[in-house]
Amino acid sequence: MAEDSWIAVDAMGGDEGLAVMLAGVAQARRRNPGLRFLLVGDETAIRAGLQSHPNLTAASEVVHAPELVGSSDKPSQAIRRARTTSMGIAIDLVKKGRAAAAVSSGNTGALMAMAKLALRTMPGIDRPALAALLPSLGENDLVMLDLGANAECDARNLVQFAVMGAAYARAVLDLESPRVALLNIGTEDMKGIDSVRDAAAAIRASTHLPLTFTGYIEGDRLSRGEVDVVVCDGFSGNIALKTAEGTARFVADLLKRAFRSSVRSKIGFLISKPATDLLRHHLDPNNHNGAIFLGLNGLVVKSHGGANAAGVSNAIEVAAKLVRNNLTHRIAEDLAAIEAKAA
């Protein structure tokens, strides 16, 4: 990444407030001294907040935005205020080329709608998809998409998601021909719904794609490290993602209860605390924060609304990594190559 890569940050989005956003940006800056930031939001509040972050102040410019997008604003409402809200202005900075990427912890639906309207989808892509890296037992993380941008998808959307997901895995995970699977409720050909079956047939028929199609995958094998990219509609993808988060927390809670169940297990807990701390670190959603809208002419990263400073910092580092890997360009190249081969 060029030394002067700028990242636009919607400083007002997220449930945790401006102070957490700034602390997160400051943390990312400490770990990546080459980064520079356009902090978008209420100028007075941001300048006041920056007082505690001299290191960040030196690497930032403040871009004033008089308004913000609320967490319950409808996408249609948000779009009308694209020019005055911190989210809309952060995206616009990417459109104008002043920032290499935008990061927001705000309302997902509004972010998706605004980003799509301002940046437009790439040629060959009908709808952008929300993708993220999830932990797995394999050698690399798992790319999963769509995680909630499109509640309903047809086969054509799913095929495009497969191509974009594979490009993402090639760029970020350095895999030559990522193993791609479609999420389904069985592994036999006849299982599932039409859109998934039709997408499988289309991907199988497209032997020129730079990916290795492995067929269907069920929810219980997502984290086994057997595939690199999992493709699904945004409804089931969001449910799978959140169920995985909830289950990890559930197991951790049960473990806590179990450790408290006797003096003996309390002692065992204290002795093995470094091990369980490692586990907690591995499972903390903040350490996997930062989902990206794939398929747009520009990088927009969605940070979890409830992310803490470490989570915000991770989302910014995801953005920085994608800028460094020139993701948008590489997806466009893949799409062009596919079109050329298909022609």
Place this chain on the structure above:
Amino acid sequence: MAEDSWIAVDAMGGDEGLAVMLAGVAQARRRNPGLRFLLVGDETAIRAGLQSHPNLTAASEVVHAPELVGSSDKPSQAIRRARTTSMGIAIDLVKKGRAAAAVSSGNTGALMAMAKLALRTMPGIDRPALAALLPSLGENDLVMLDLGANAECDARNLVQFAVMGAAYARAVLDLESPRVALLNIGTEDMKGIDSVRDAAAAIRASTHLPLTFTGYIEGDRLSRGEVDVVVCDGFSGNIALKTAEGTARFVADLLKRAFRSSVRSKIGFLISKPATDLLRHHLDPNNHNGAIFLGLNGLVVKSHGGANAAGVSNAIEVAAKLVRNNLTHRIAEDLAAIEAKAA
């Protein structure tokens, strides 16, 4: 339950073979001396297997079936062999009133199709749904449906699932007005897909239902104990269920790795082993085995294909509990009462 309640067992279904099925039935019998079994399958093989289970032999009759349903047989193929397969004959024993319930570890799609054809859906129910009890942090388990019987559902199906799920929770969990939620990808009214939004509106408008509708629930809160019944289509329900299973195993695997990471944590592990064993017991899917097809004129319980003997035993105990609680009758009563109030 009457002392002479008979349960029909498809002894040939399941990936683990006849020996595991018989061991599971014998285990259930030891814990429930009132139960009697119709063991359906290859008579010679069953009689040979029974040699090692004298206790079960005394409480069983063998019903010969010359064929079995394969794990990859299409439902349409299976239906044509309803009279000759162990699965089809087990269901038929329920239809004829010779058994109070049927239990099978075989092919889910075939079991659903055969059960629906033989037993028919209750008046007021268009499609049966697969329901199971899942572990939660709350005071009782969670009823979740549909877990895969219907990949696609409309609002009307979801409303019927809500009524049946509530009846199931009333019968099995002893709750007067179970808290029912629809699985969705957000909690705001506008979130999700049409079928879910329309079902929410319909349930909200039906104030006479014997349930407390709590709106939408997201995947990350399924196990928090905040609701008693979660309703969804079979595609996302199956994905949520399997993702939860996979994540629990993933966390357990990480924990194992963490405990092995140093001598200190190995010692901690040995000391806290009773606590982690408790956790393993709680998370073992075999301890939650036994899903039921709700909405049929008869009880059919689906045991996991890969269940071990303890799992099979649990599925049989689920069937016995539903027989004891007269579930089919109670759902029919609830449906009749709803219709009467609506009229």
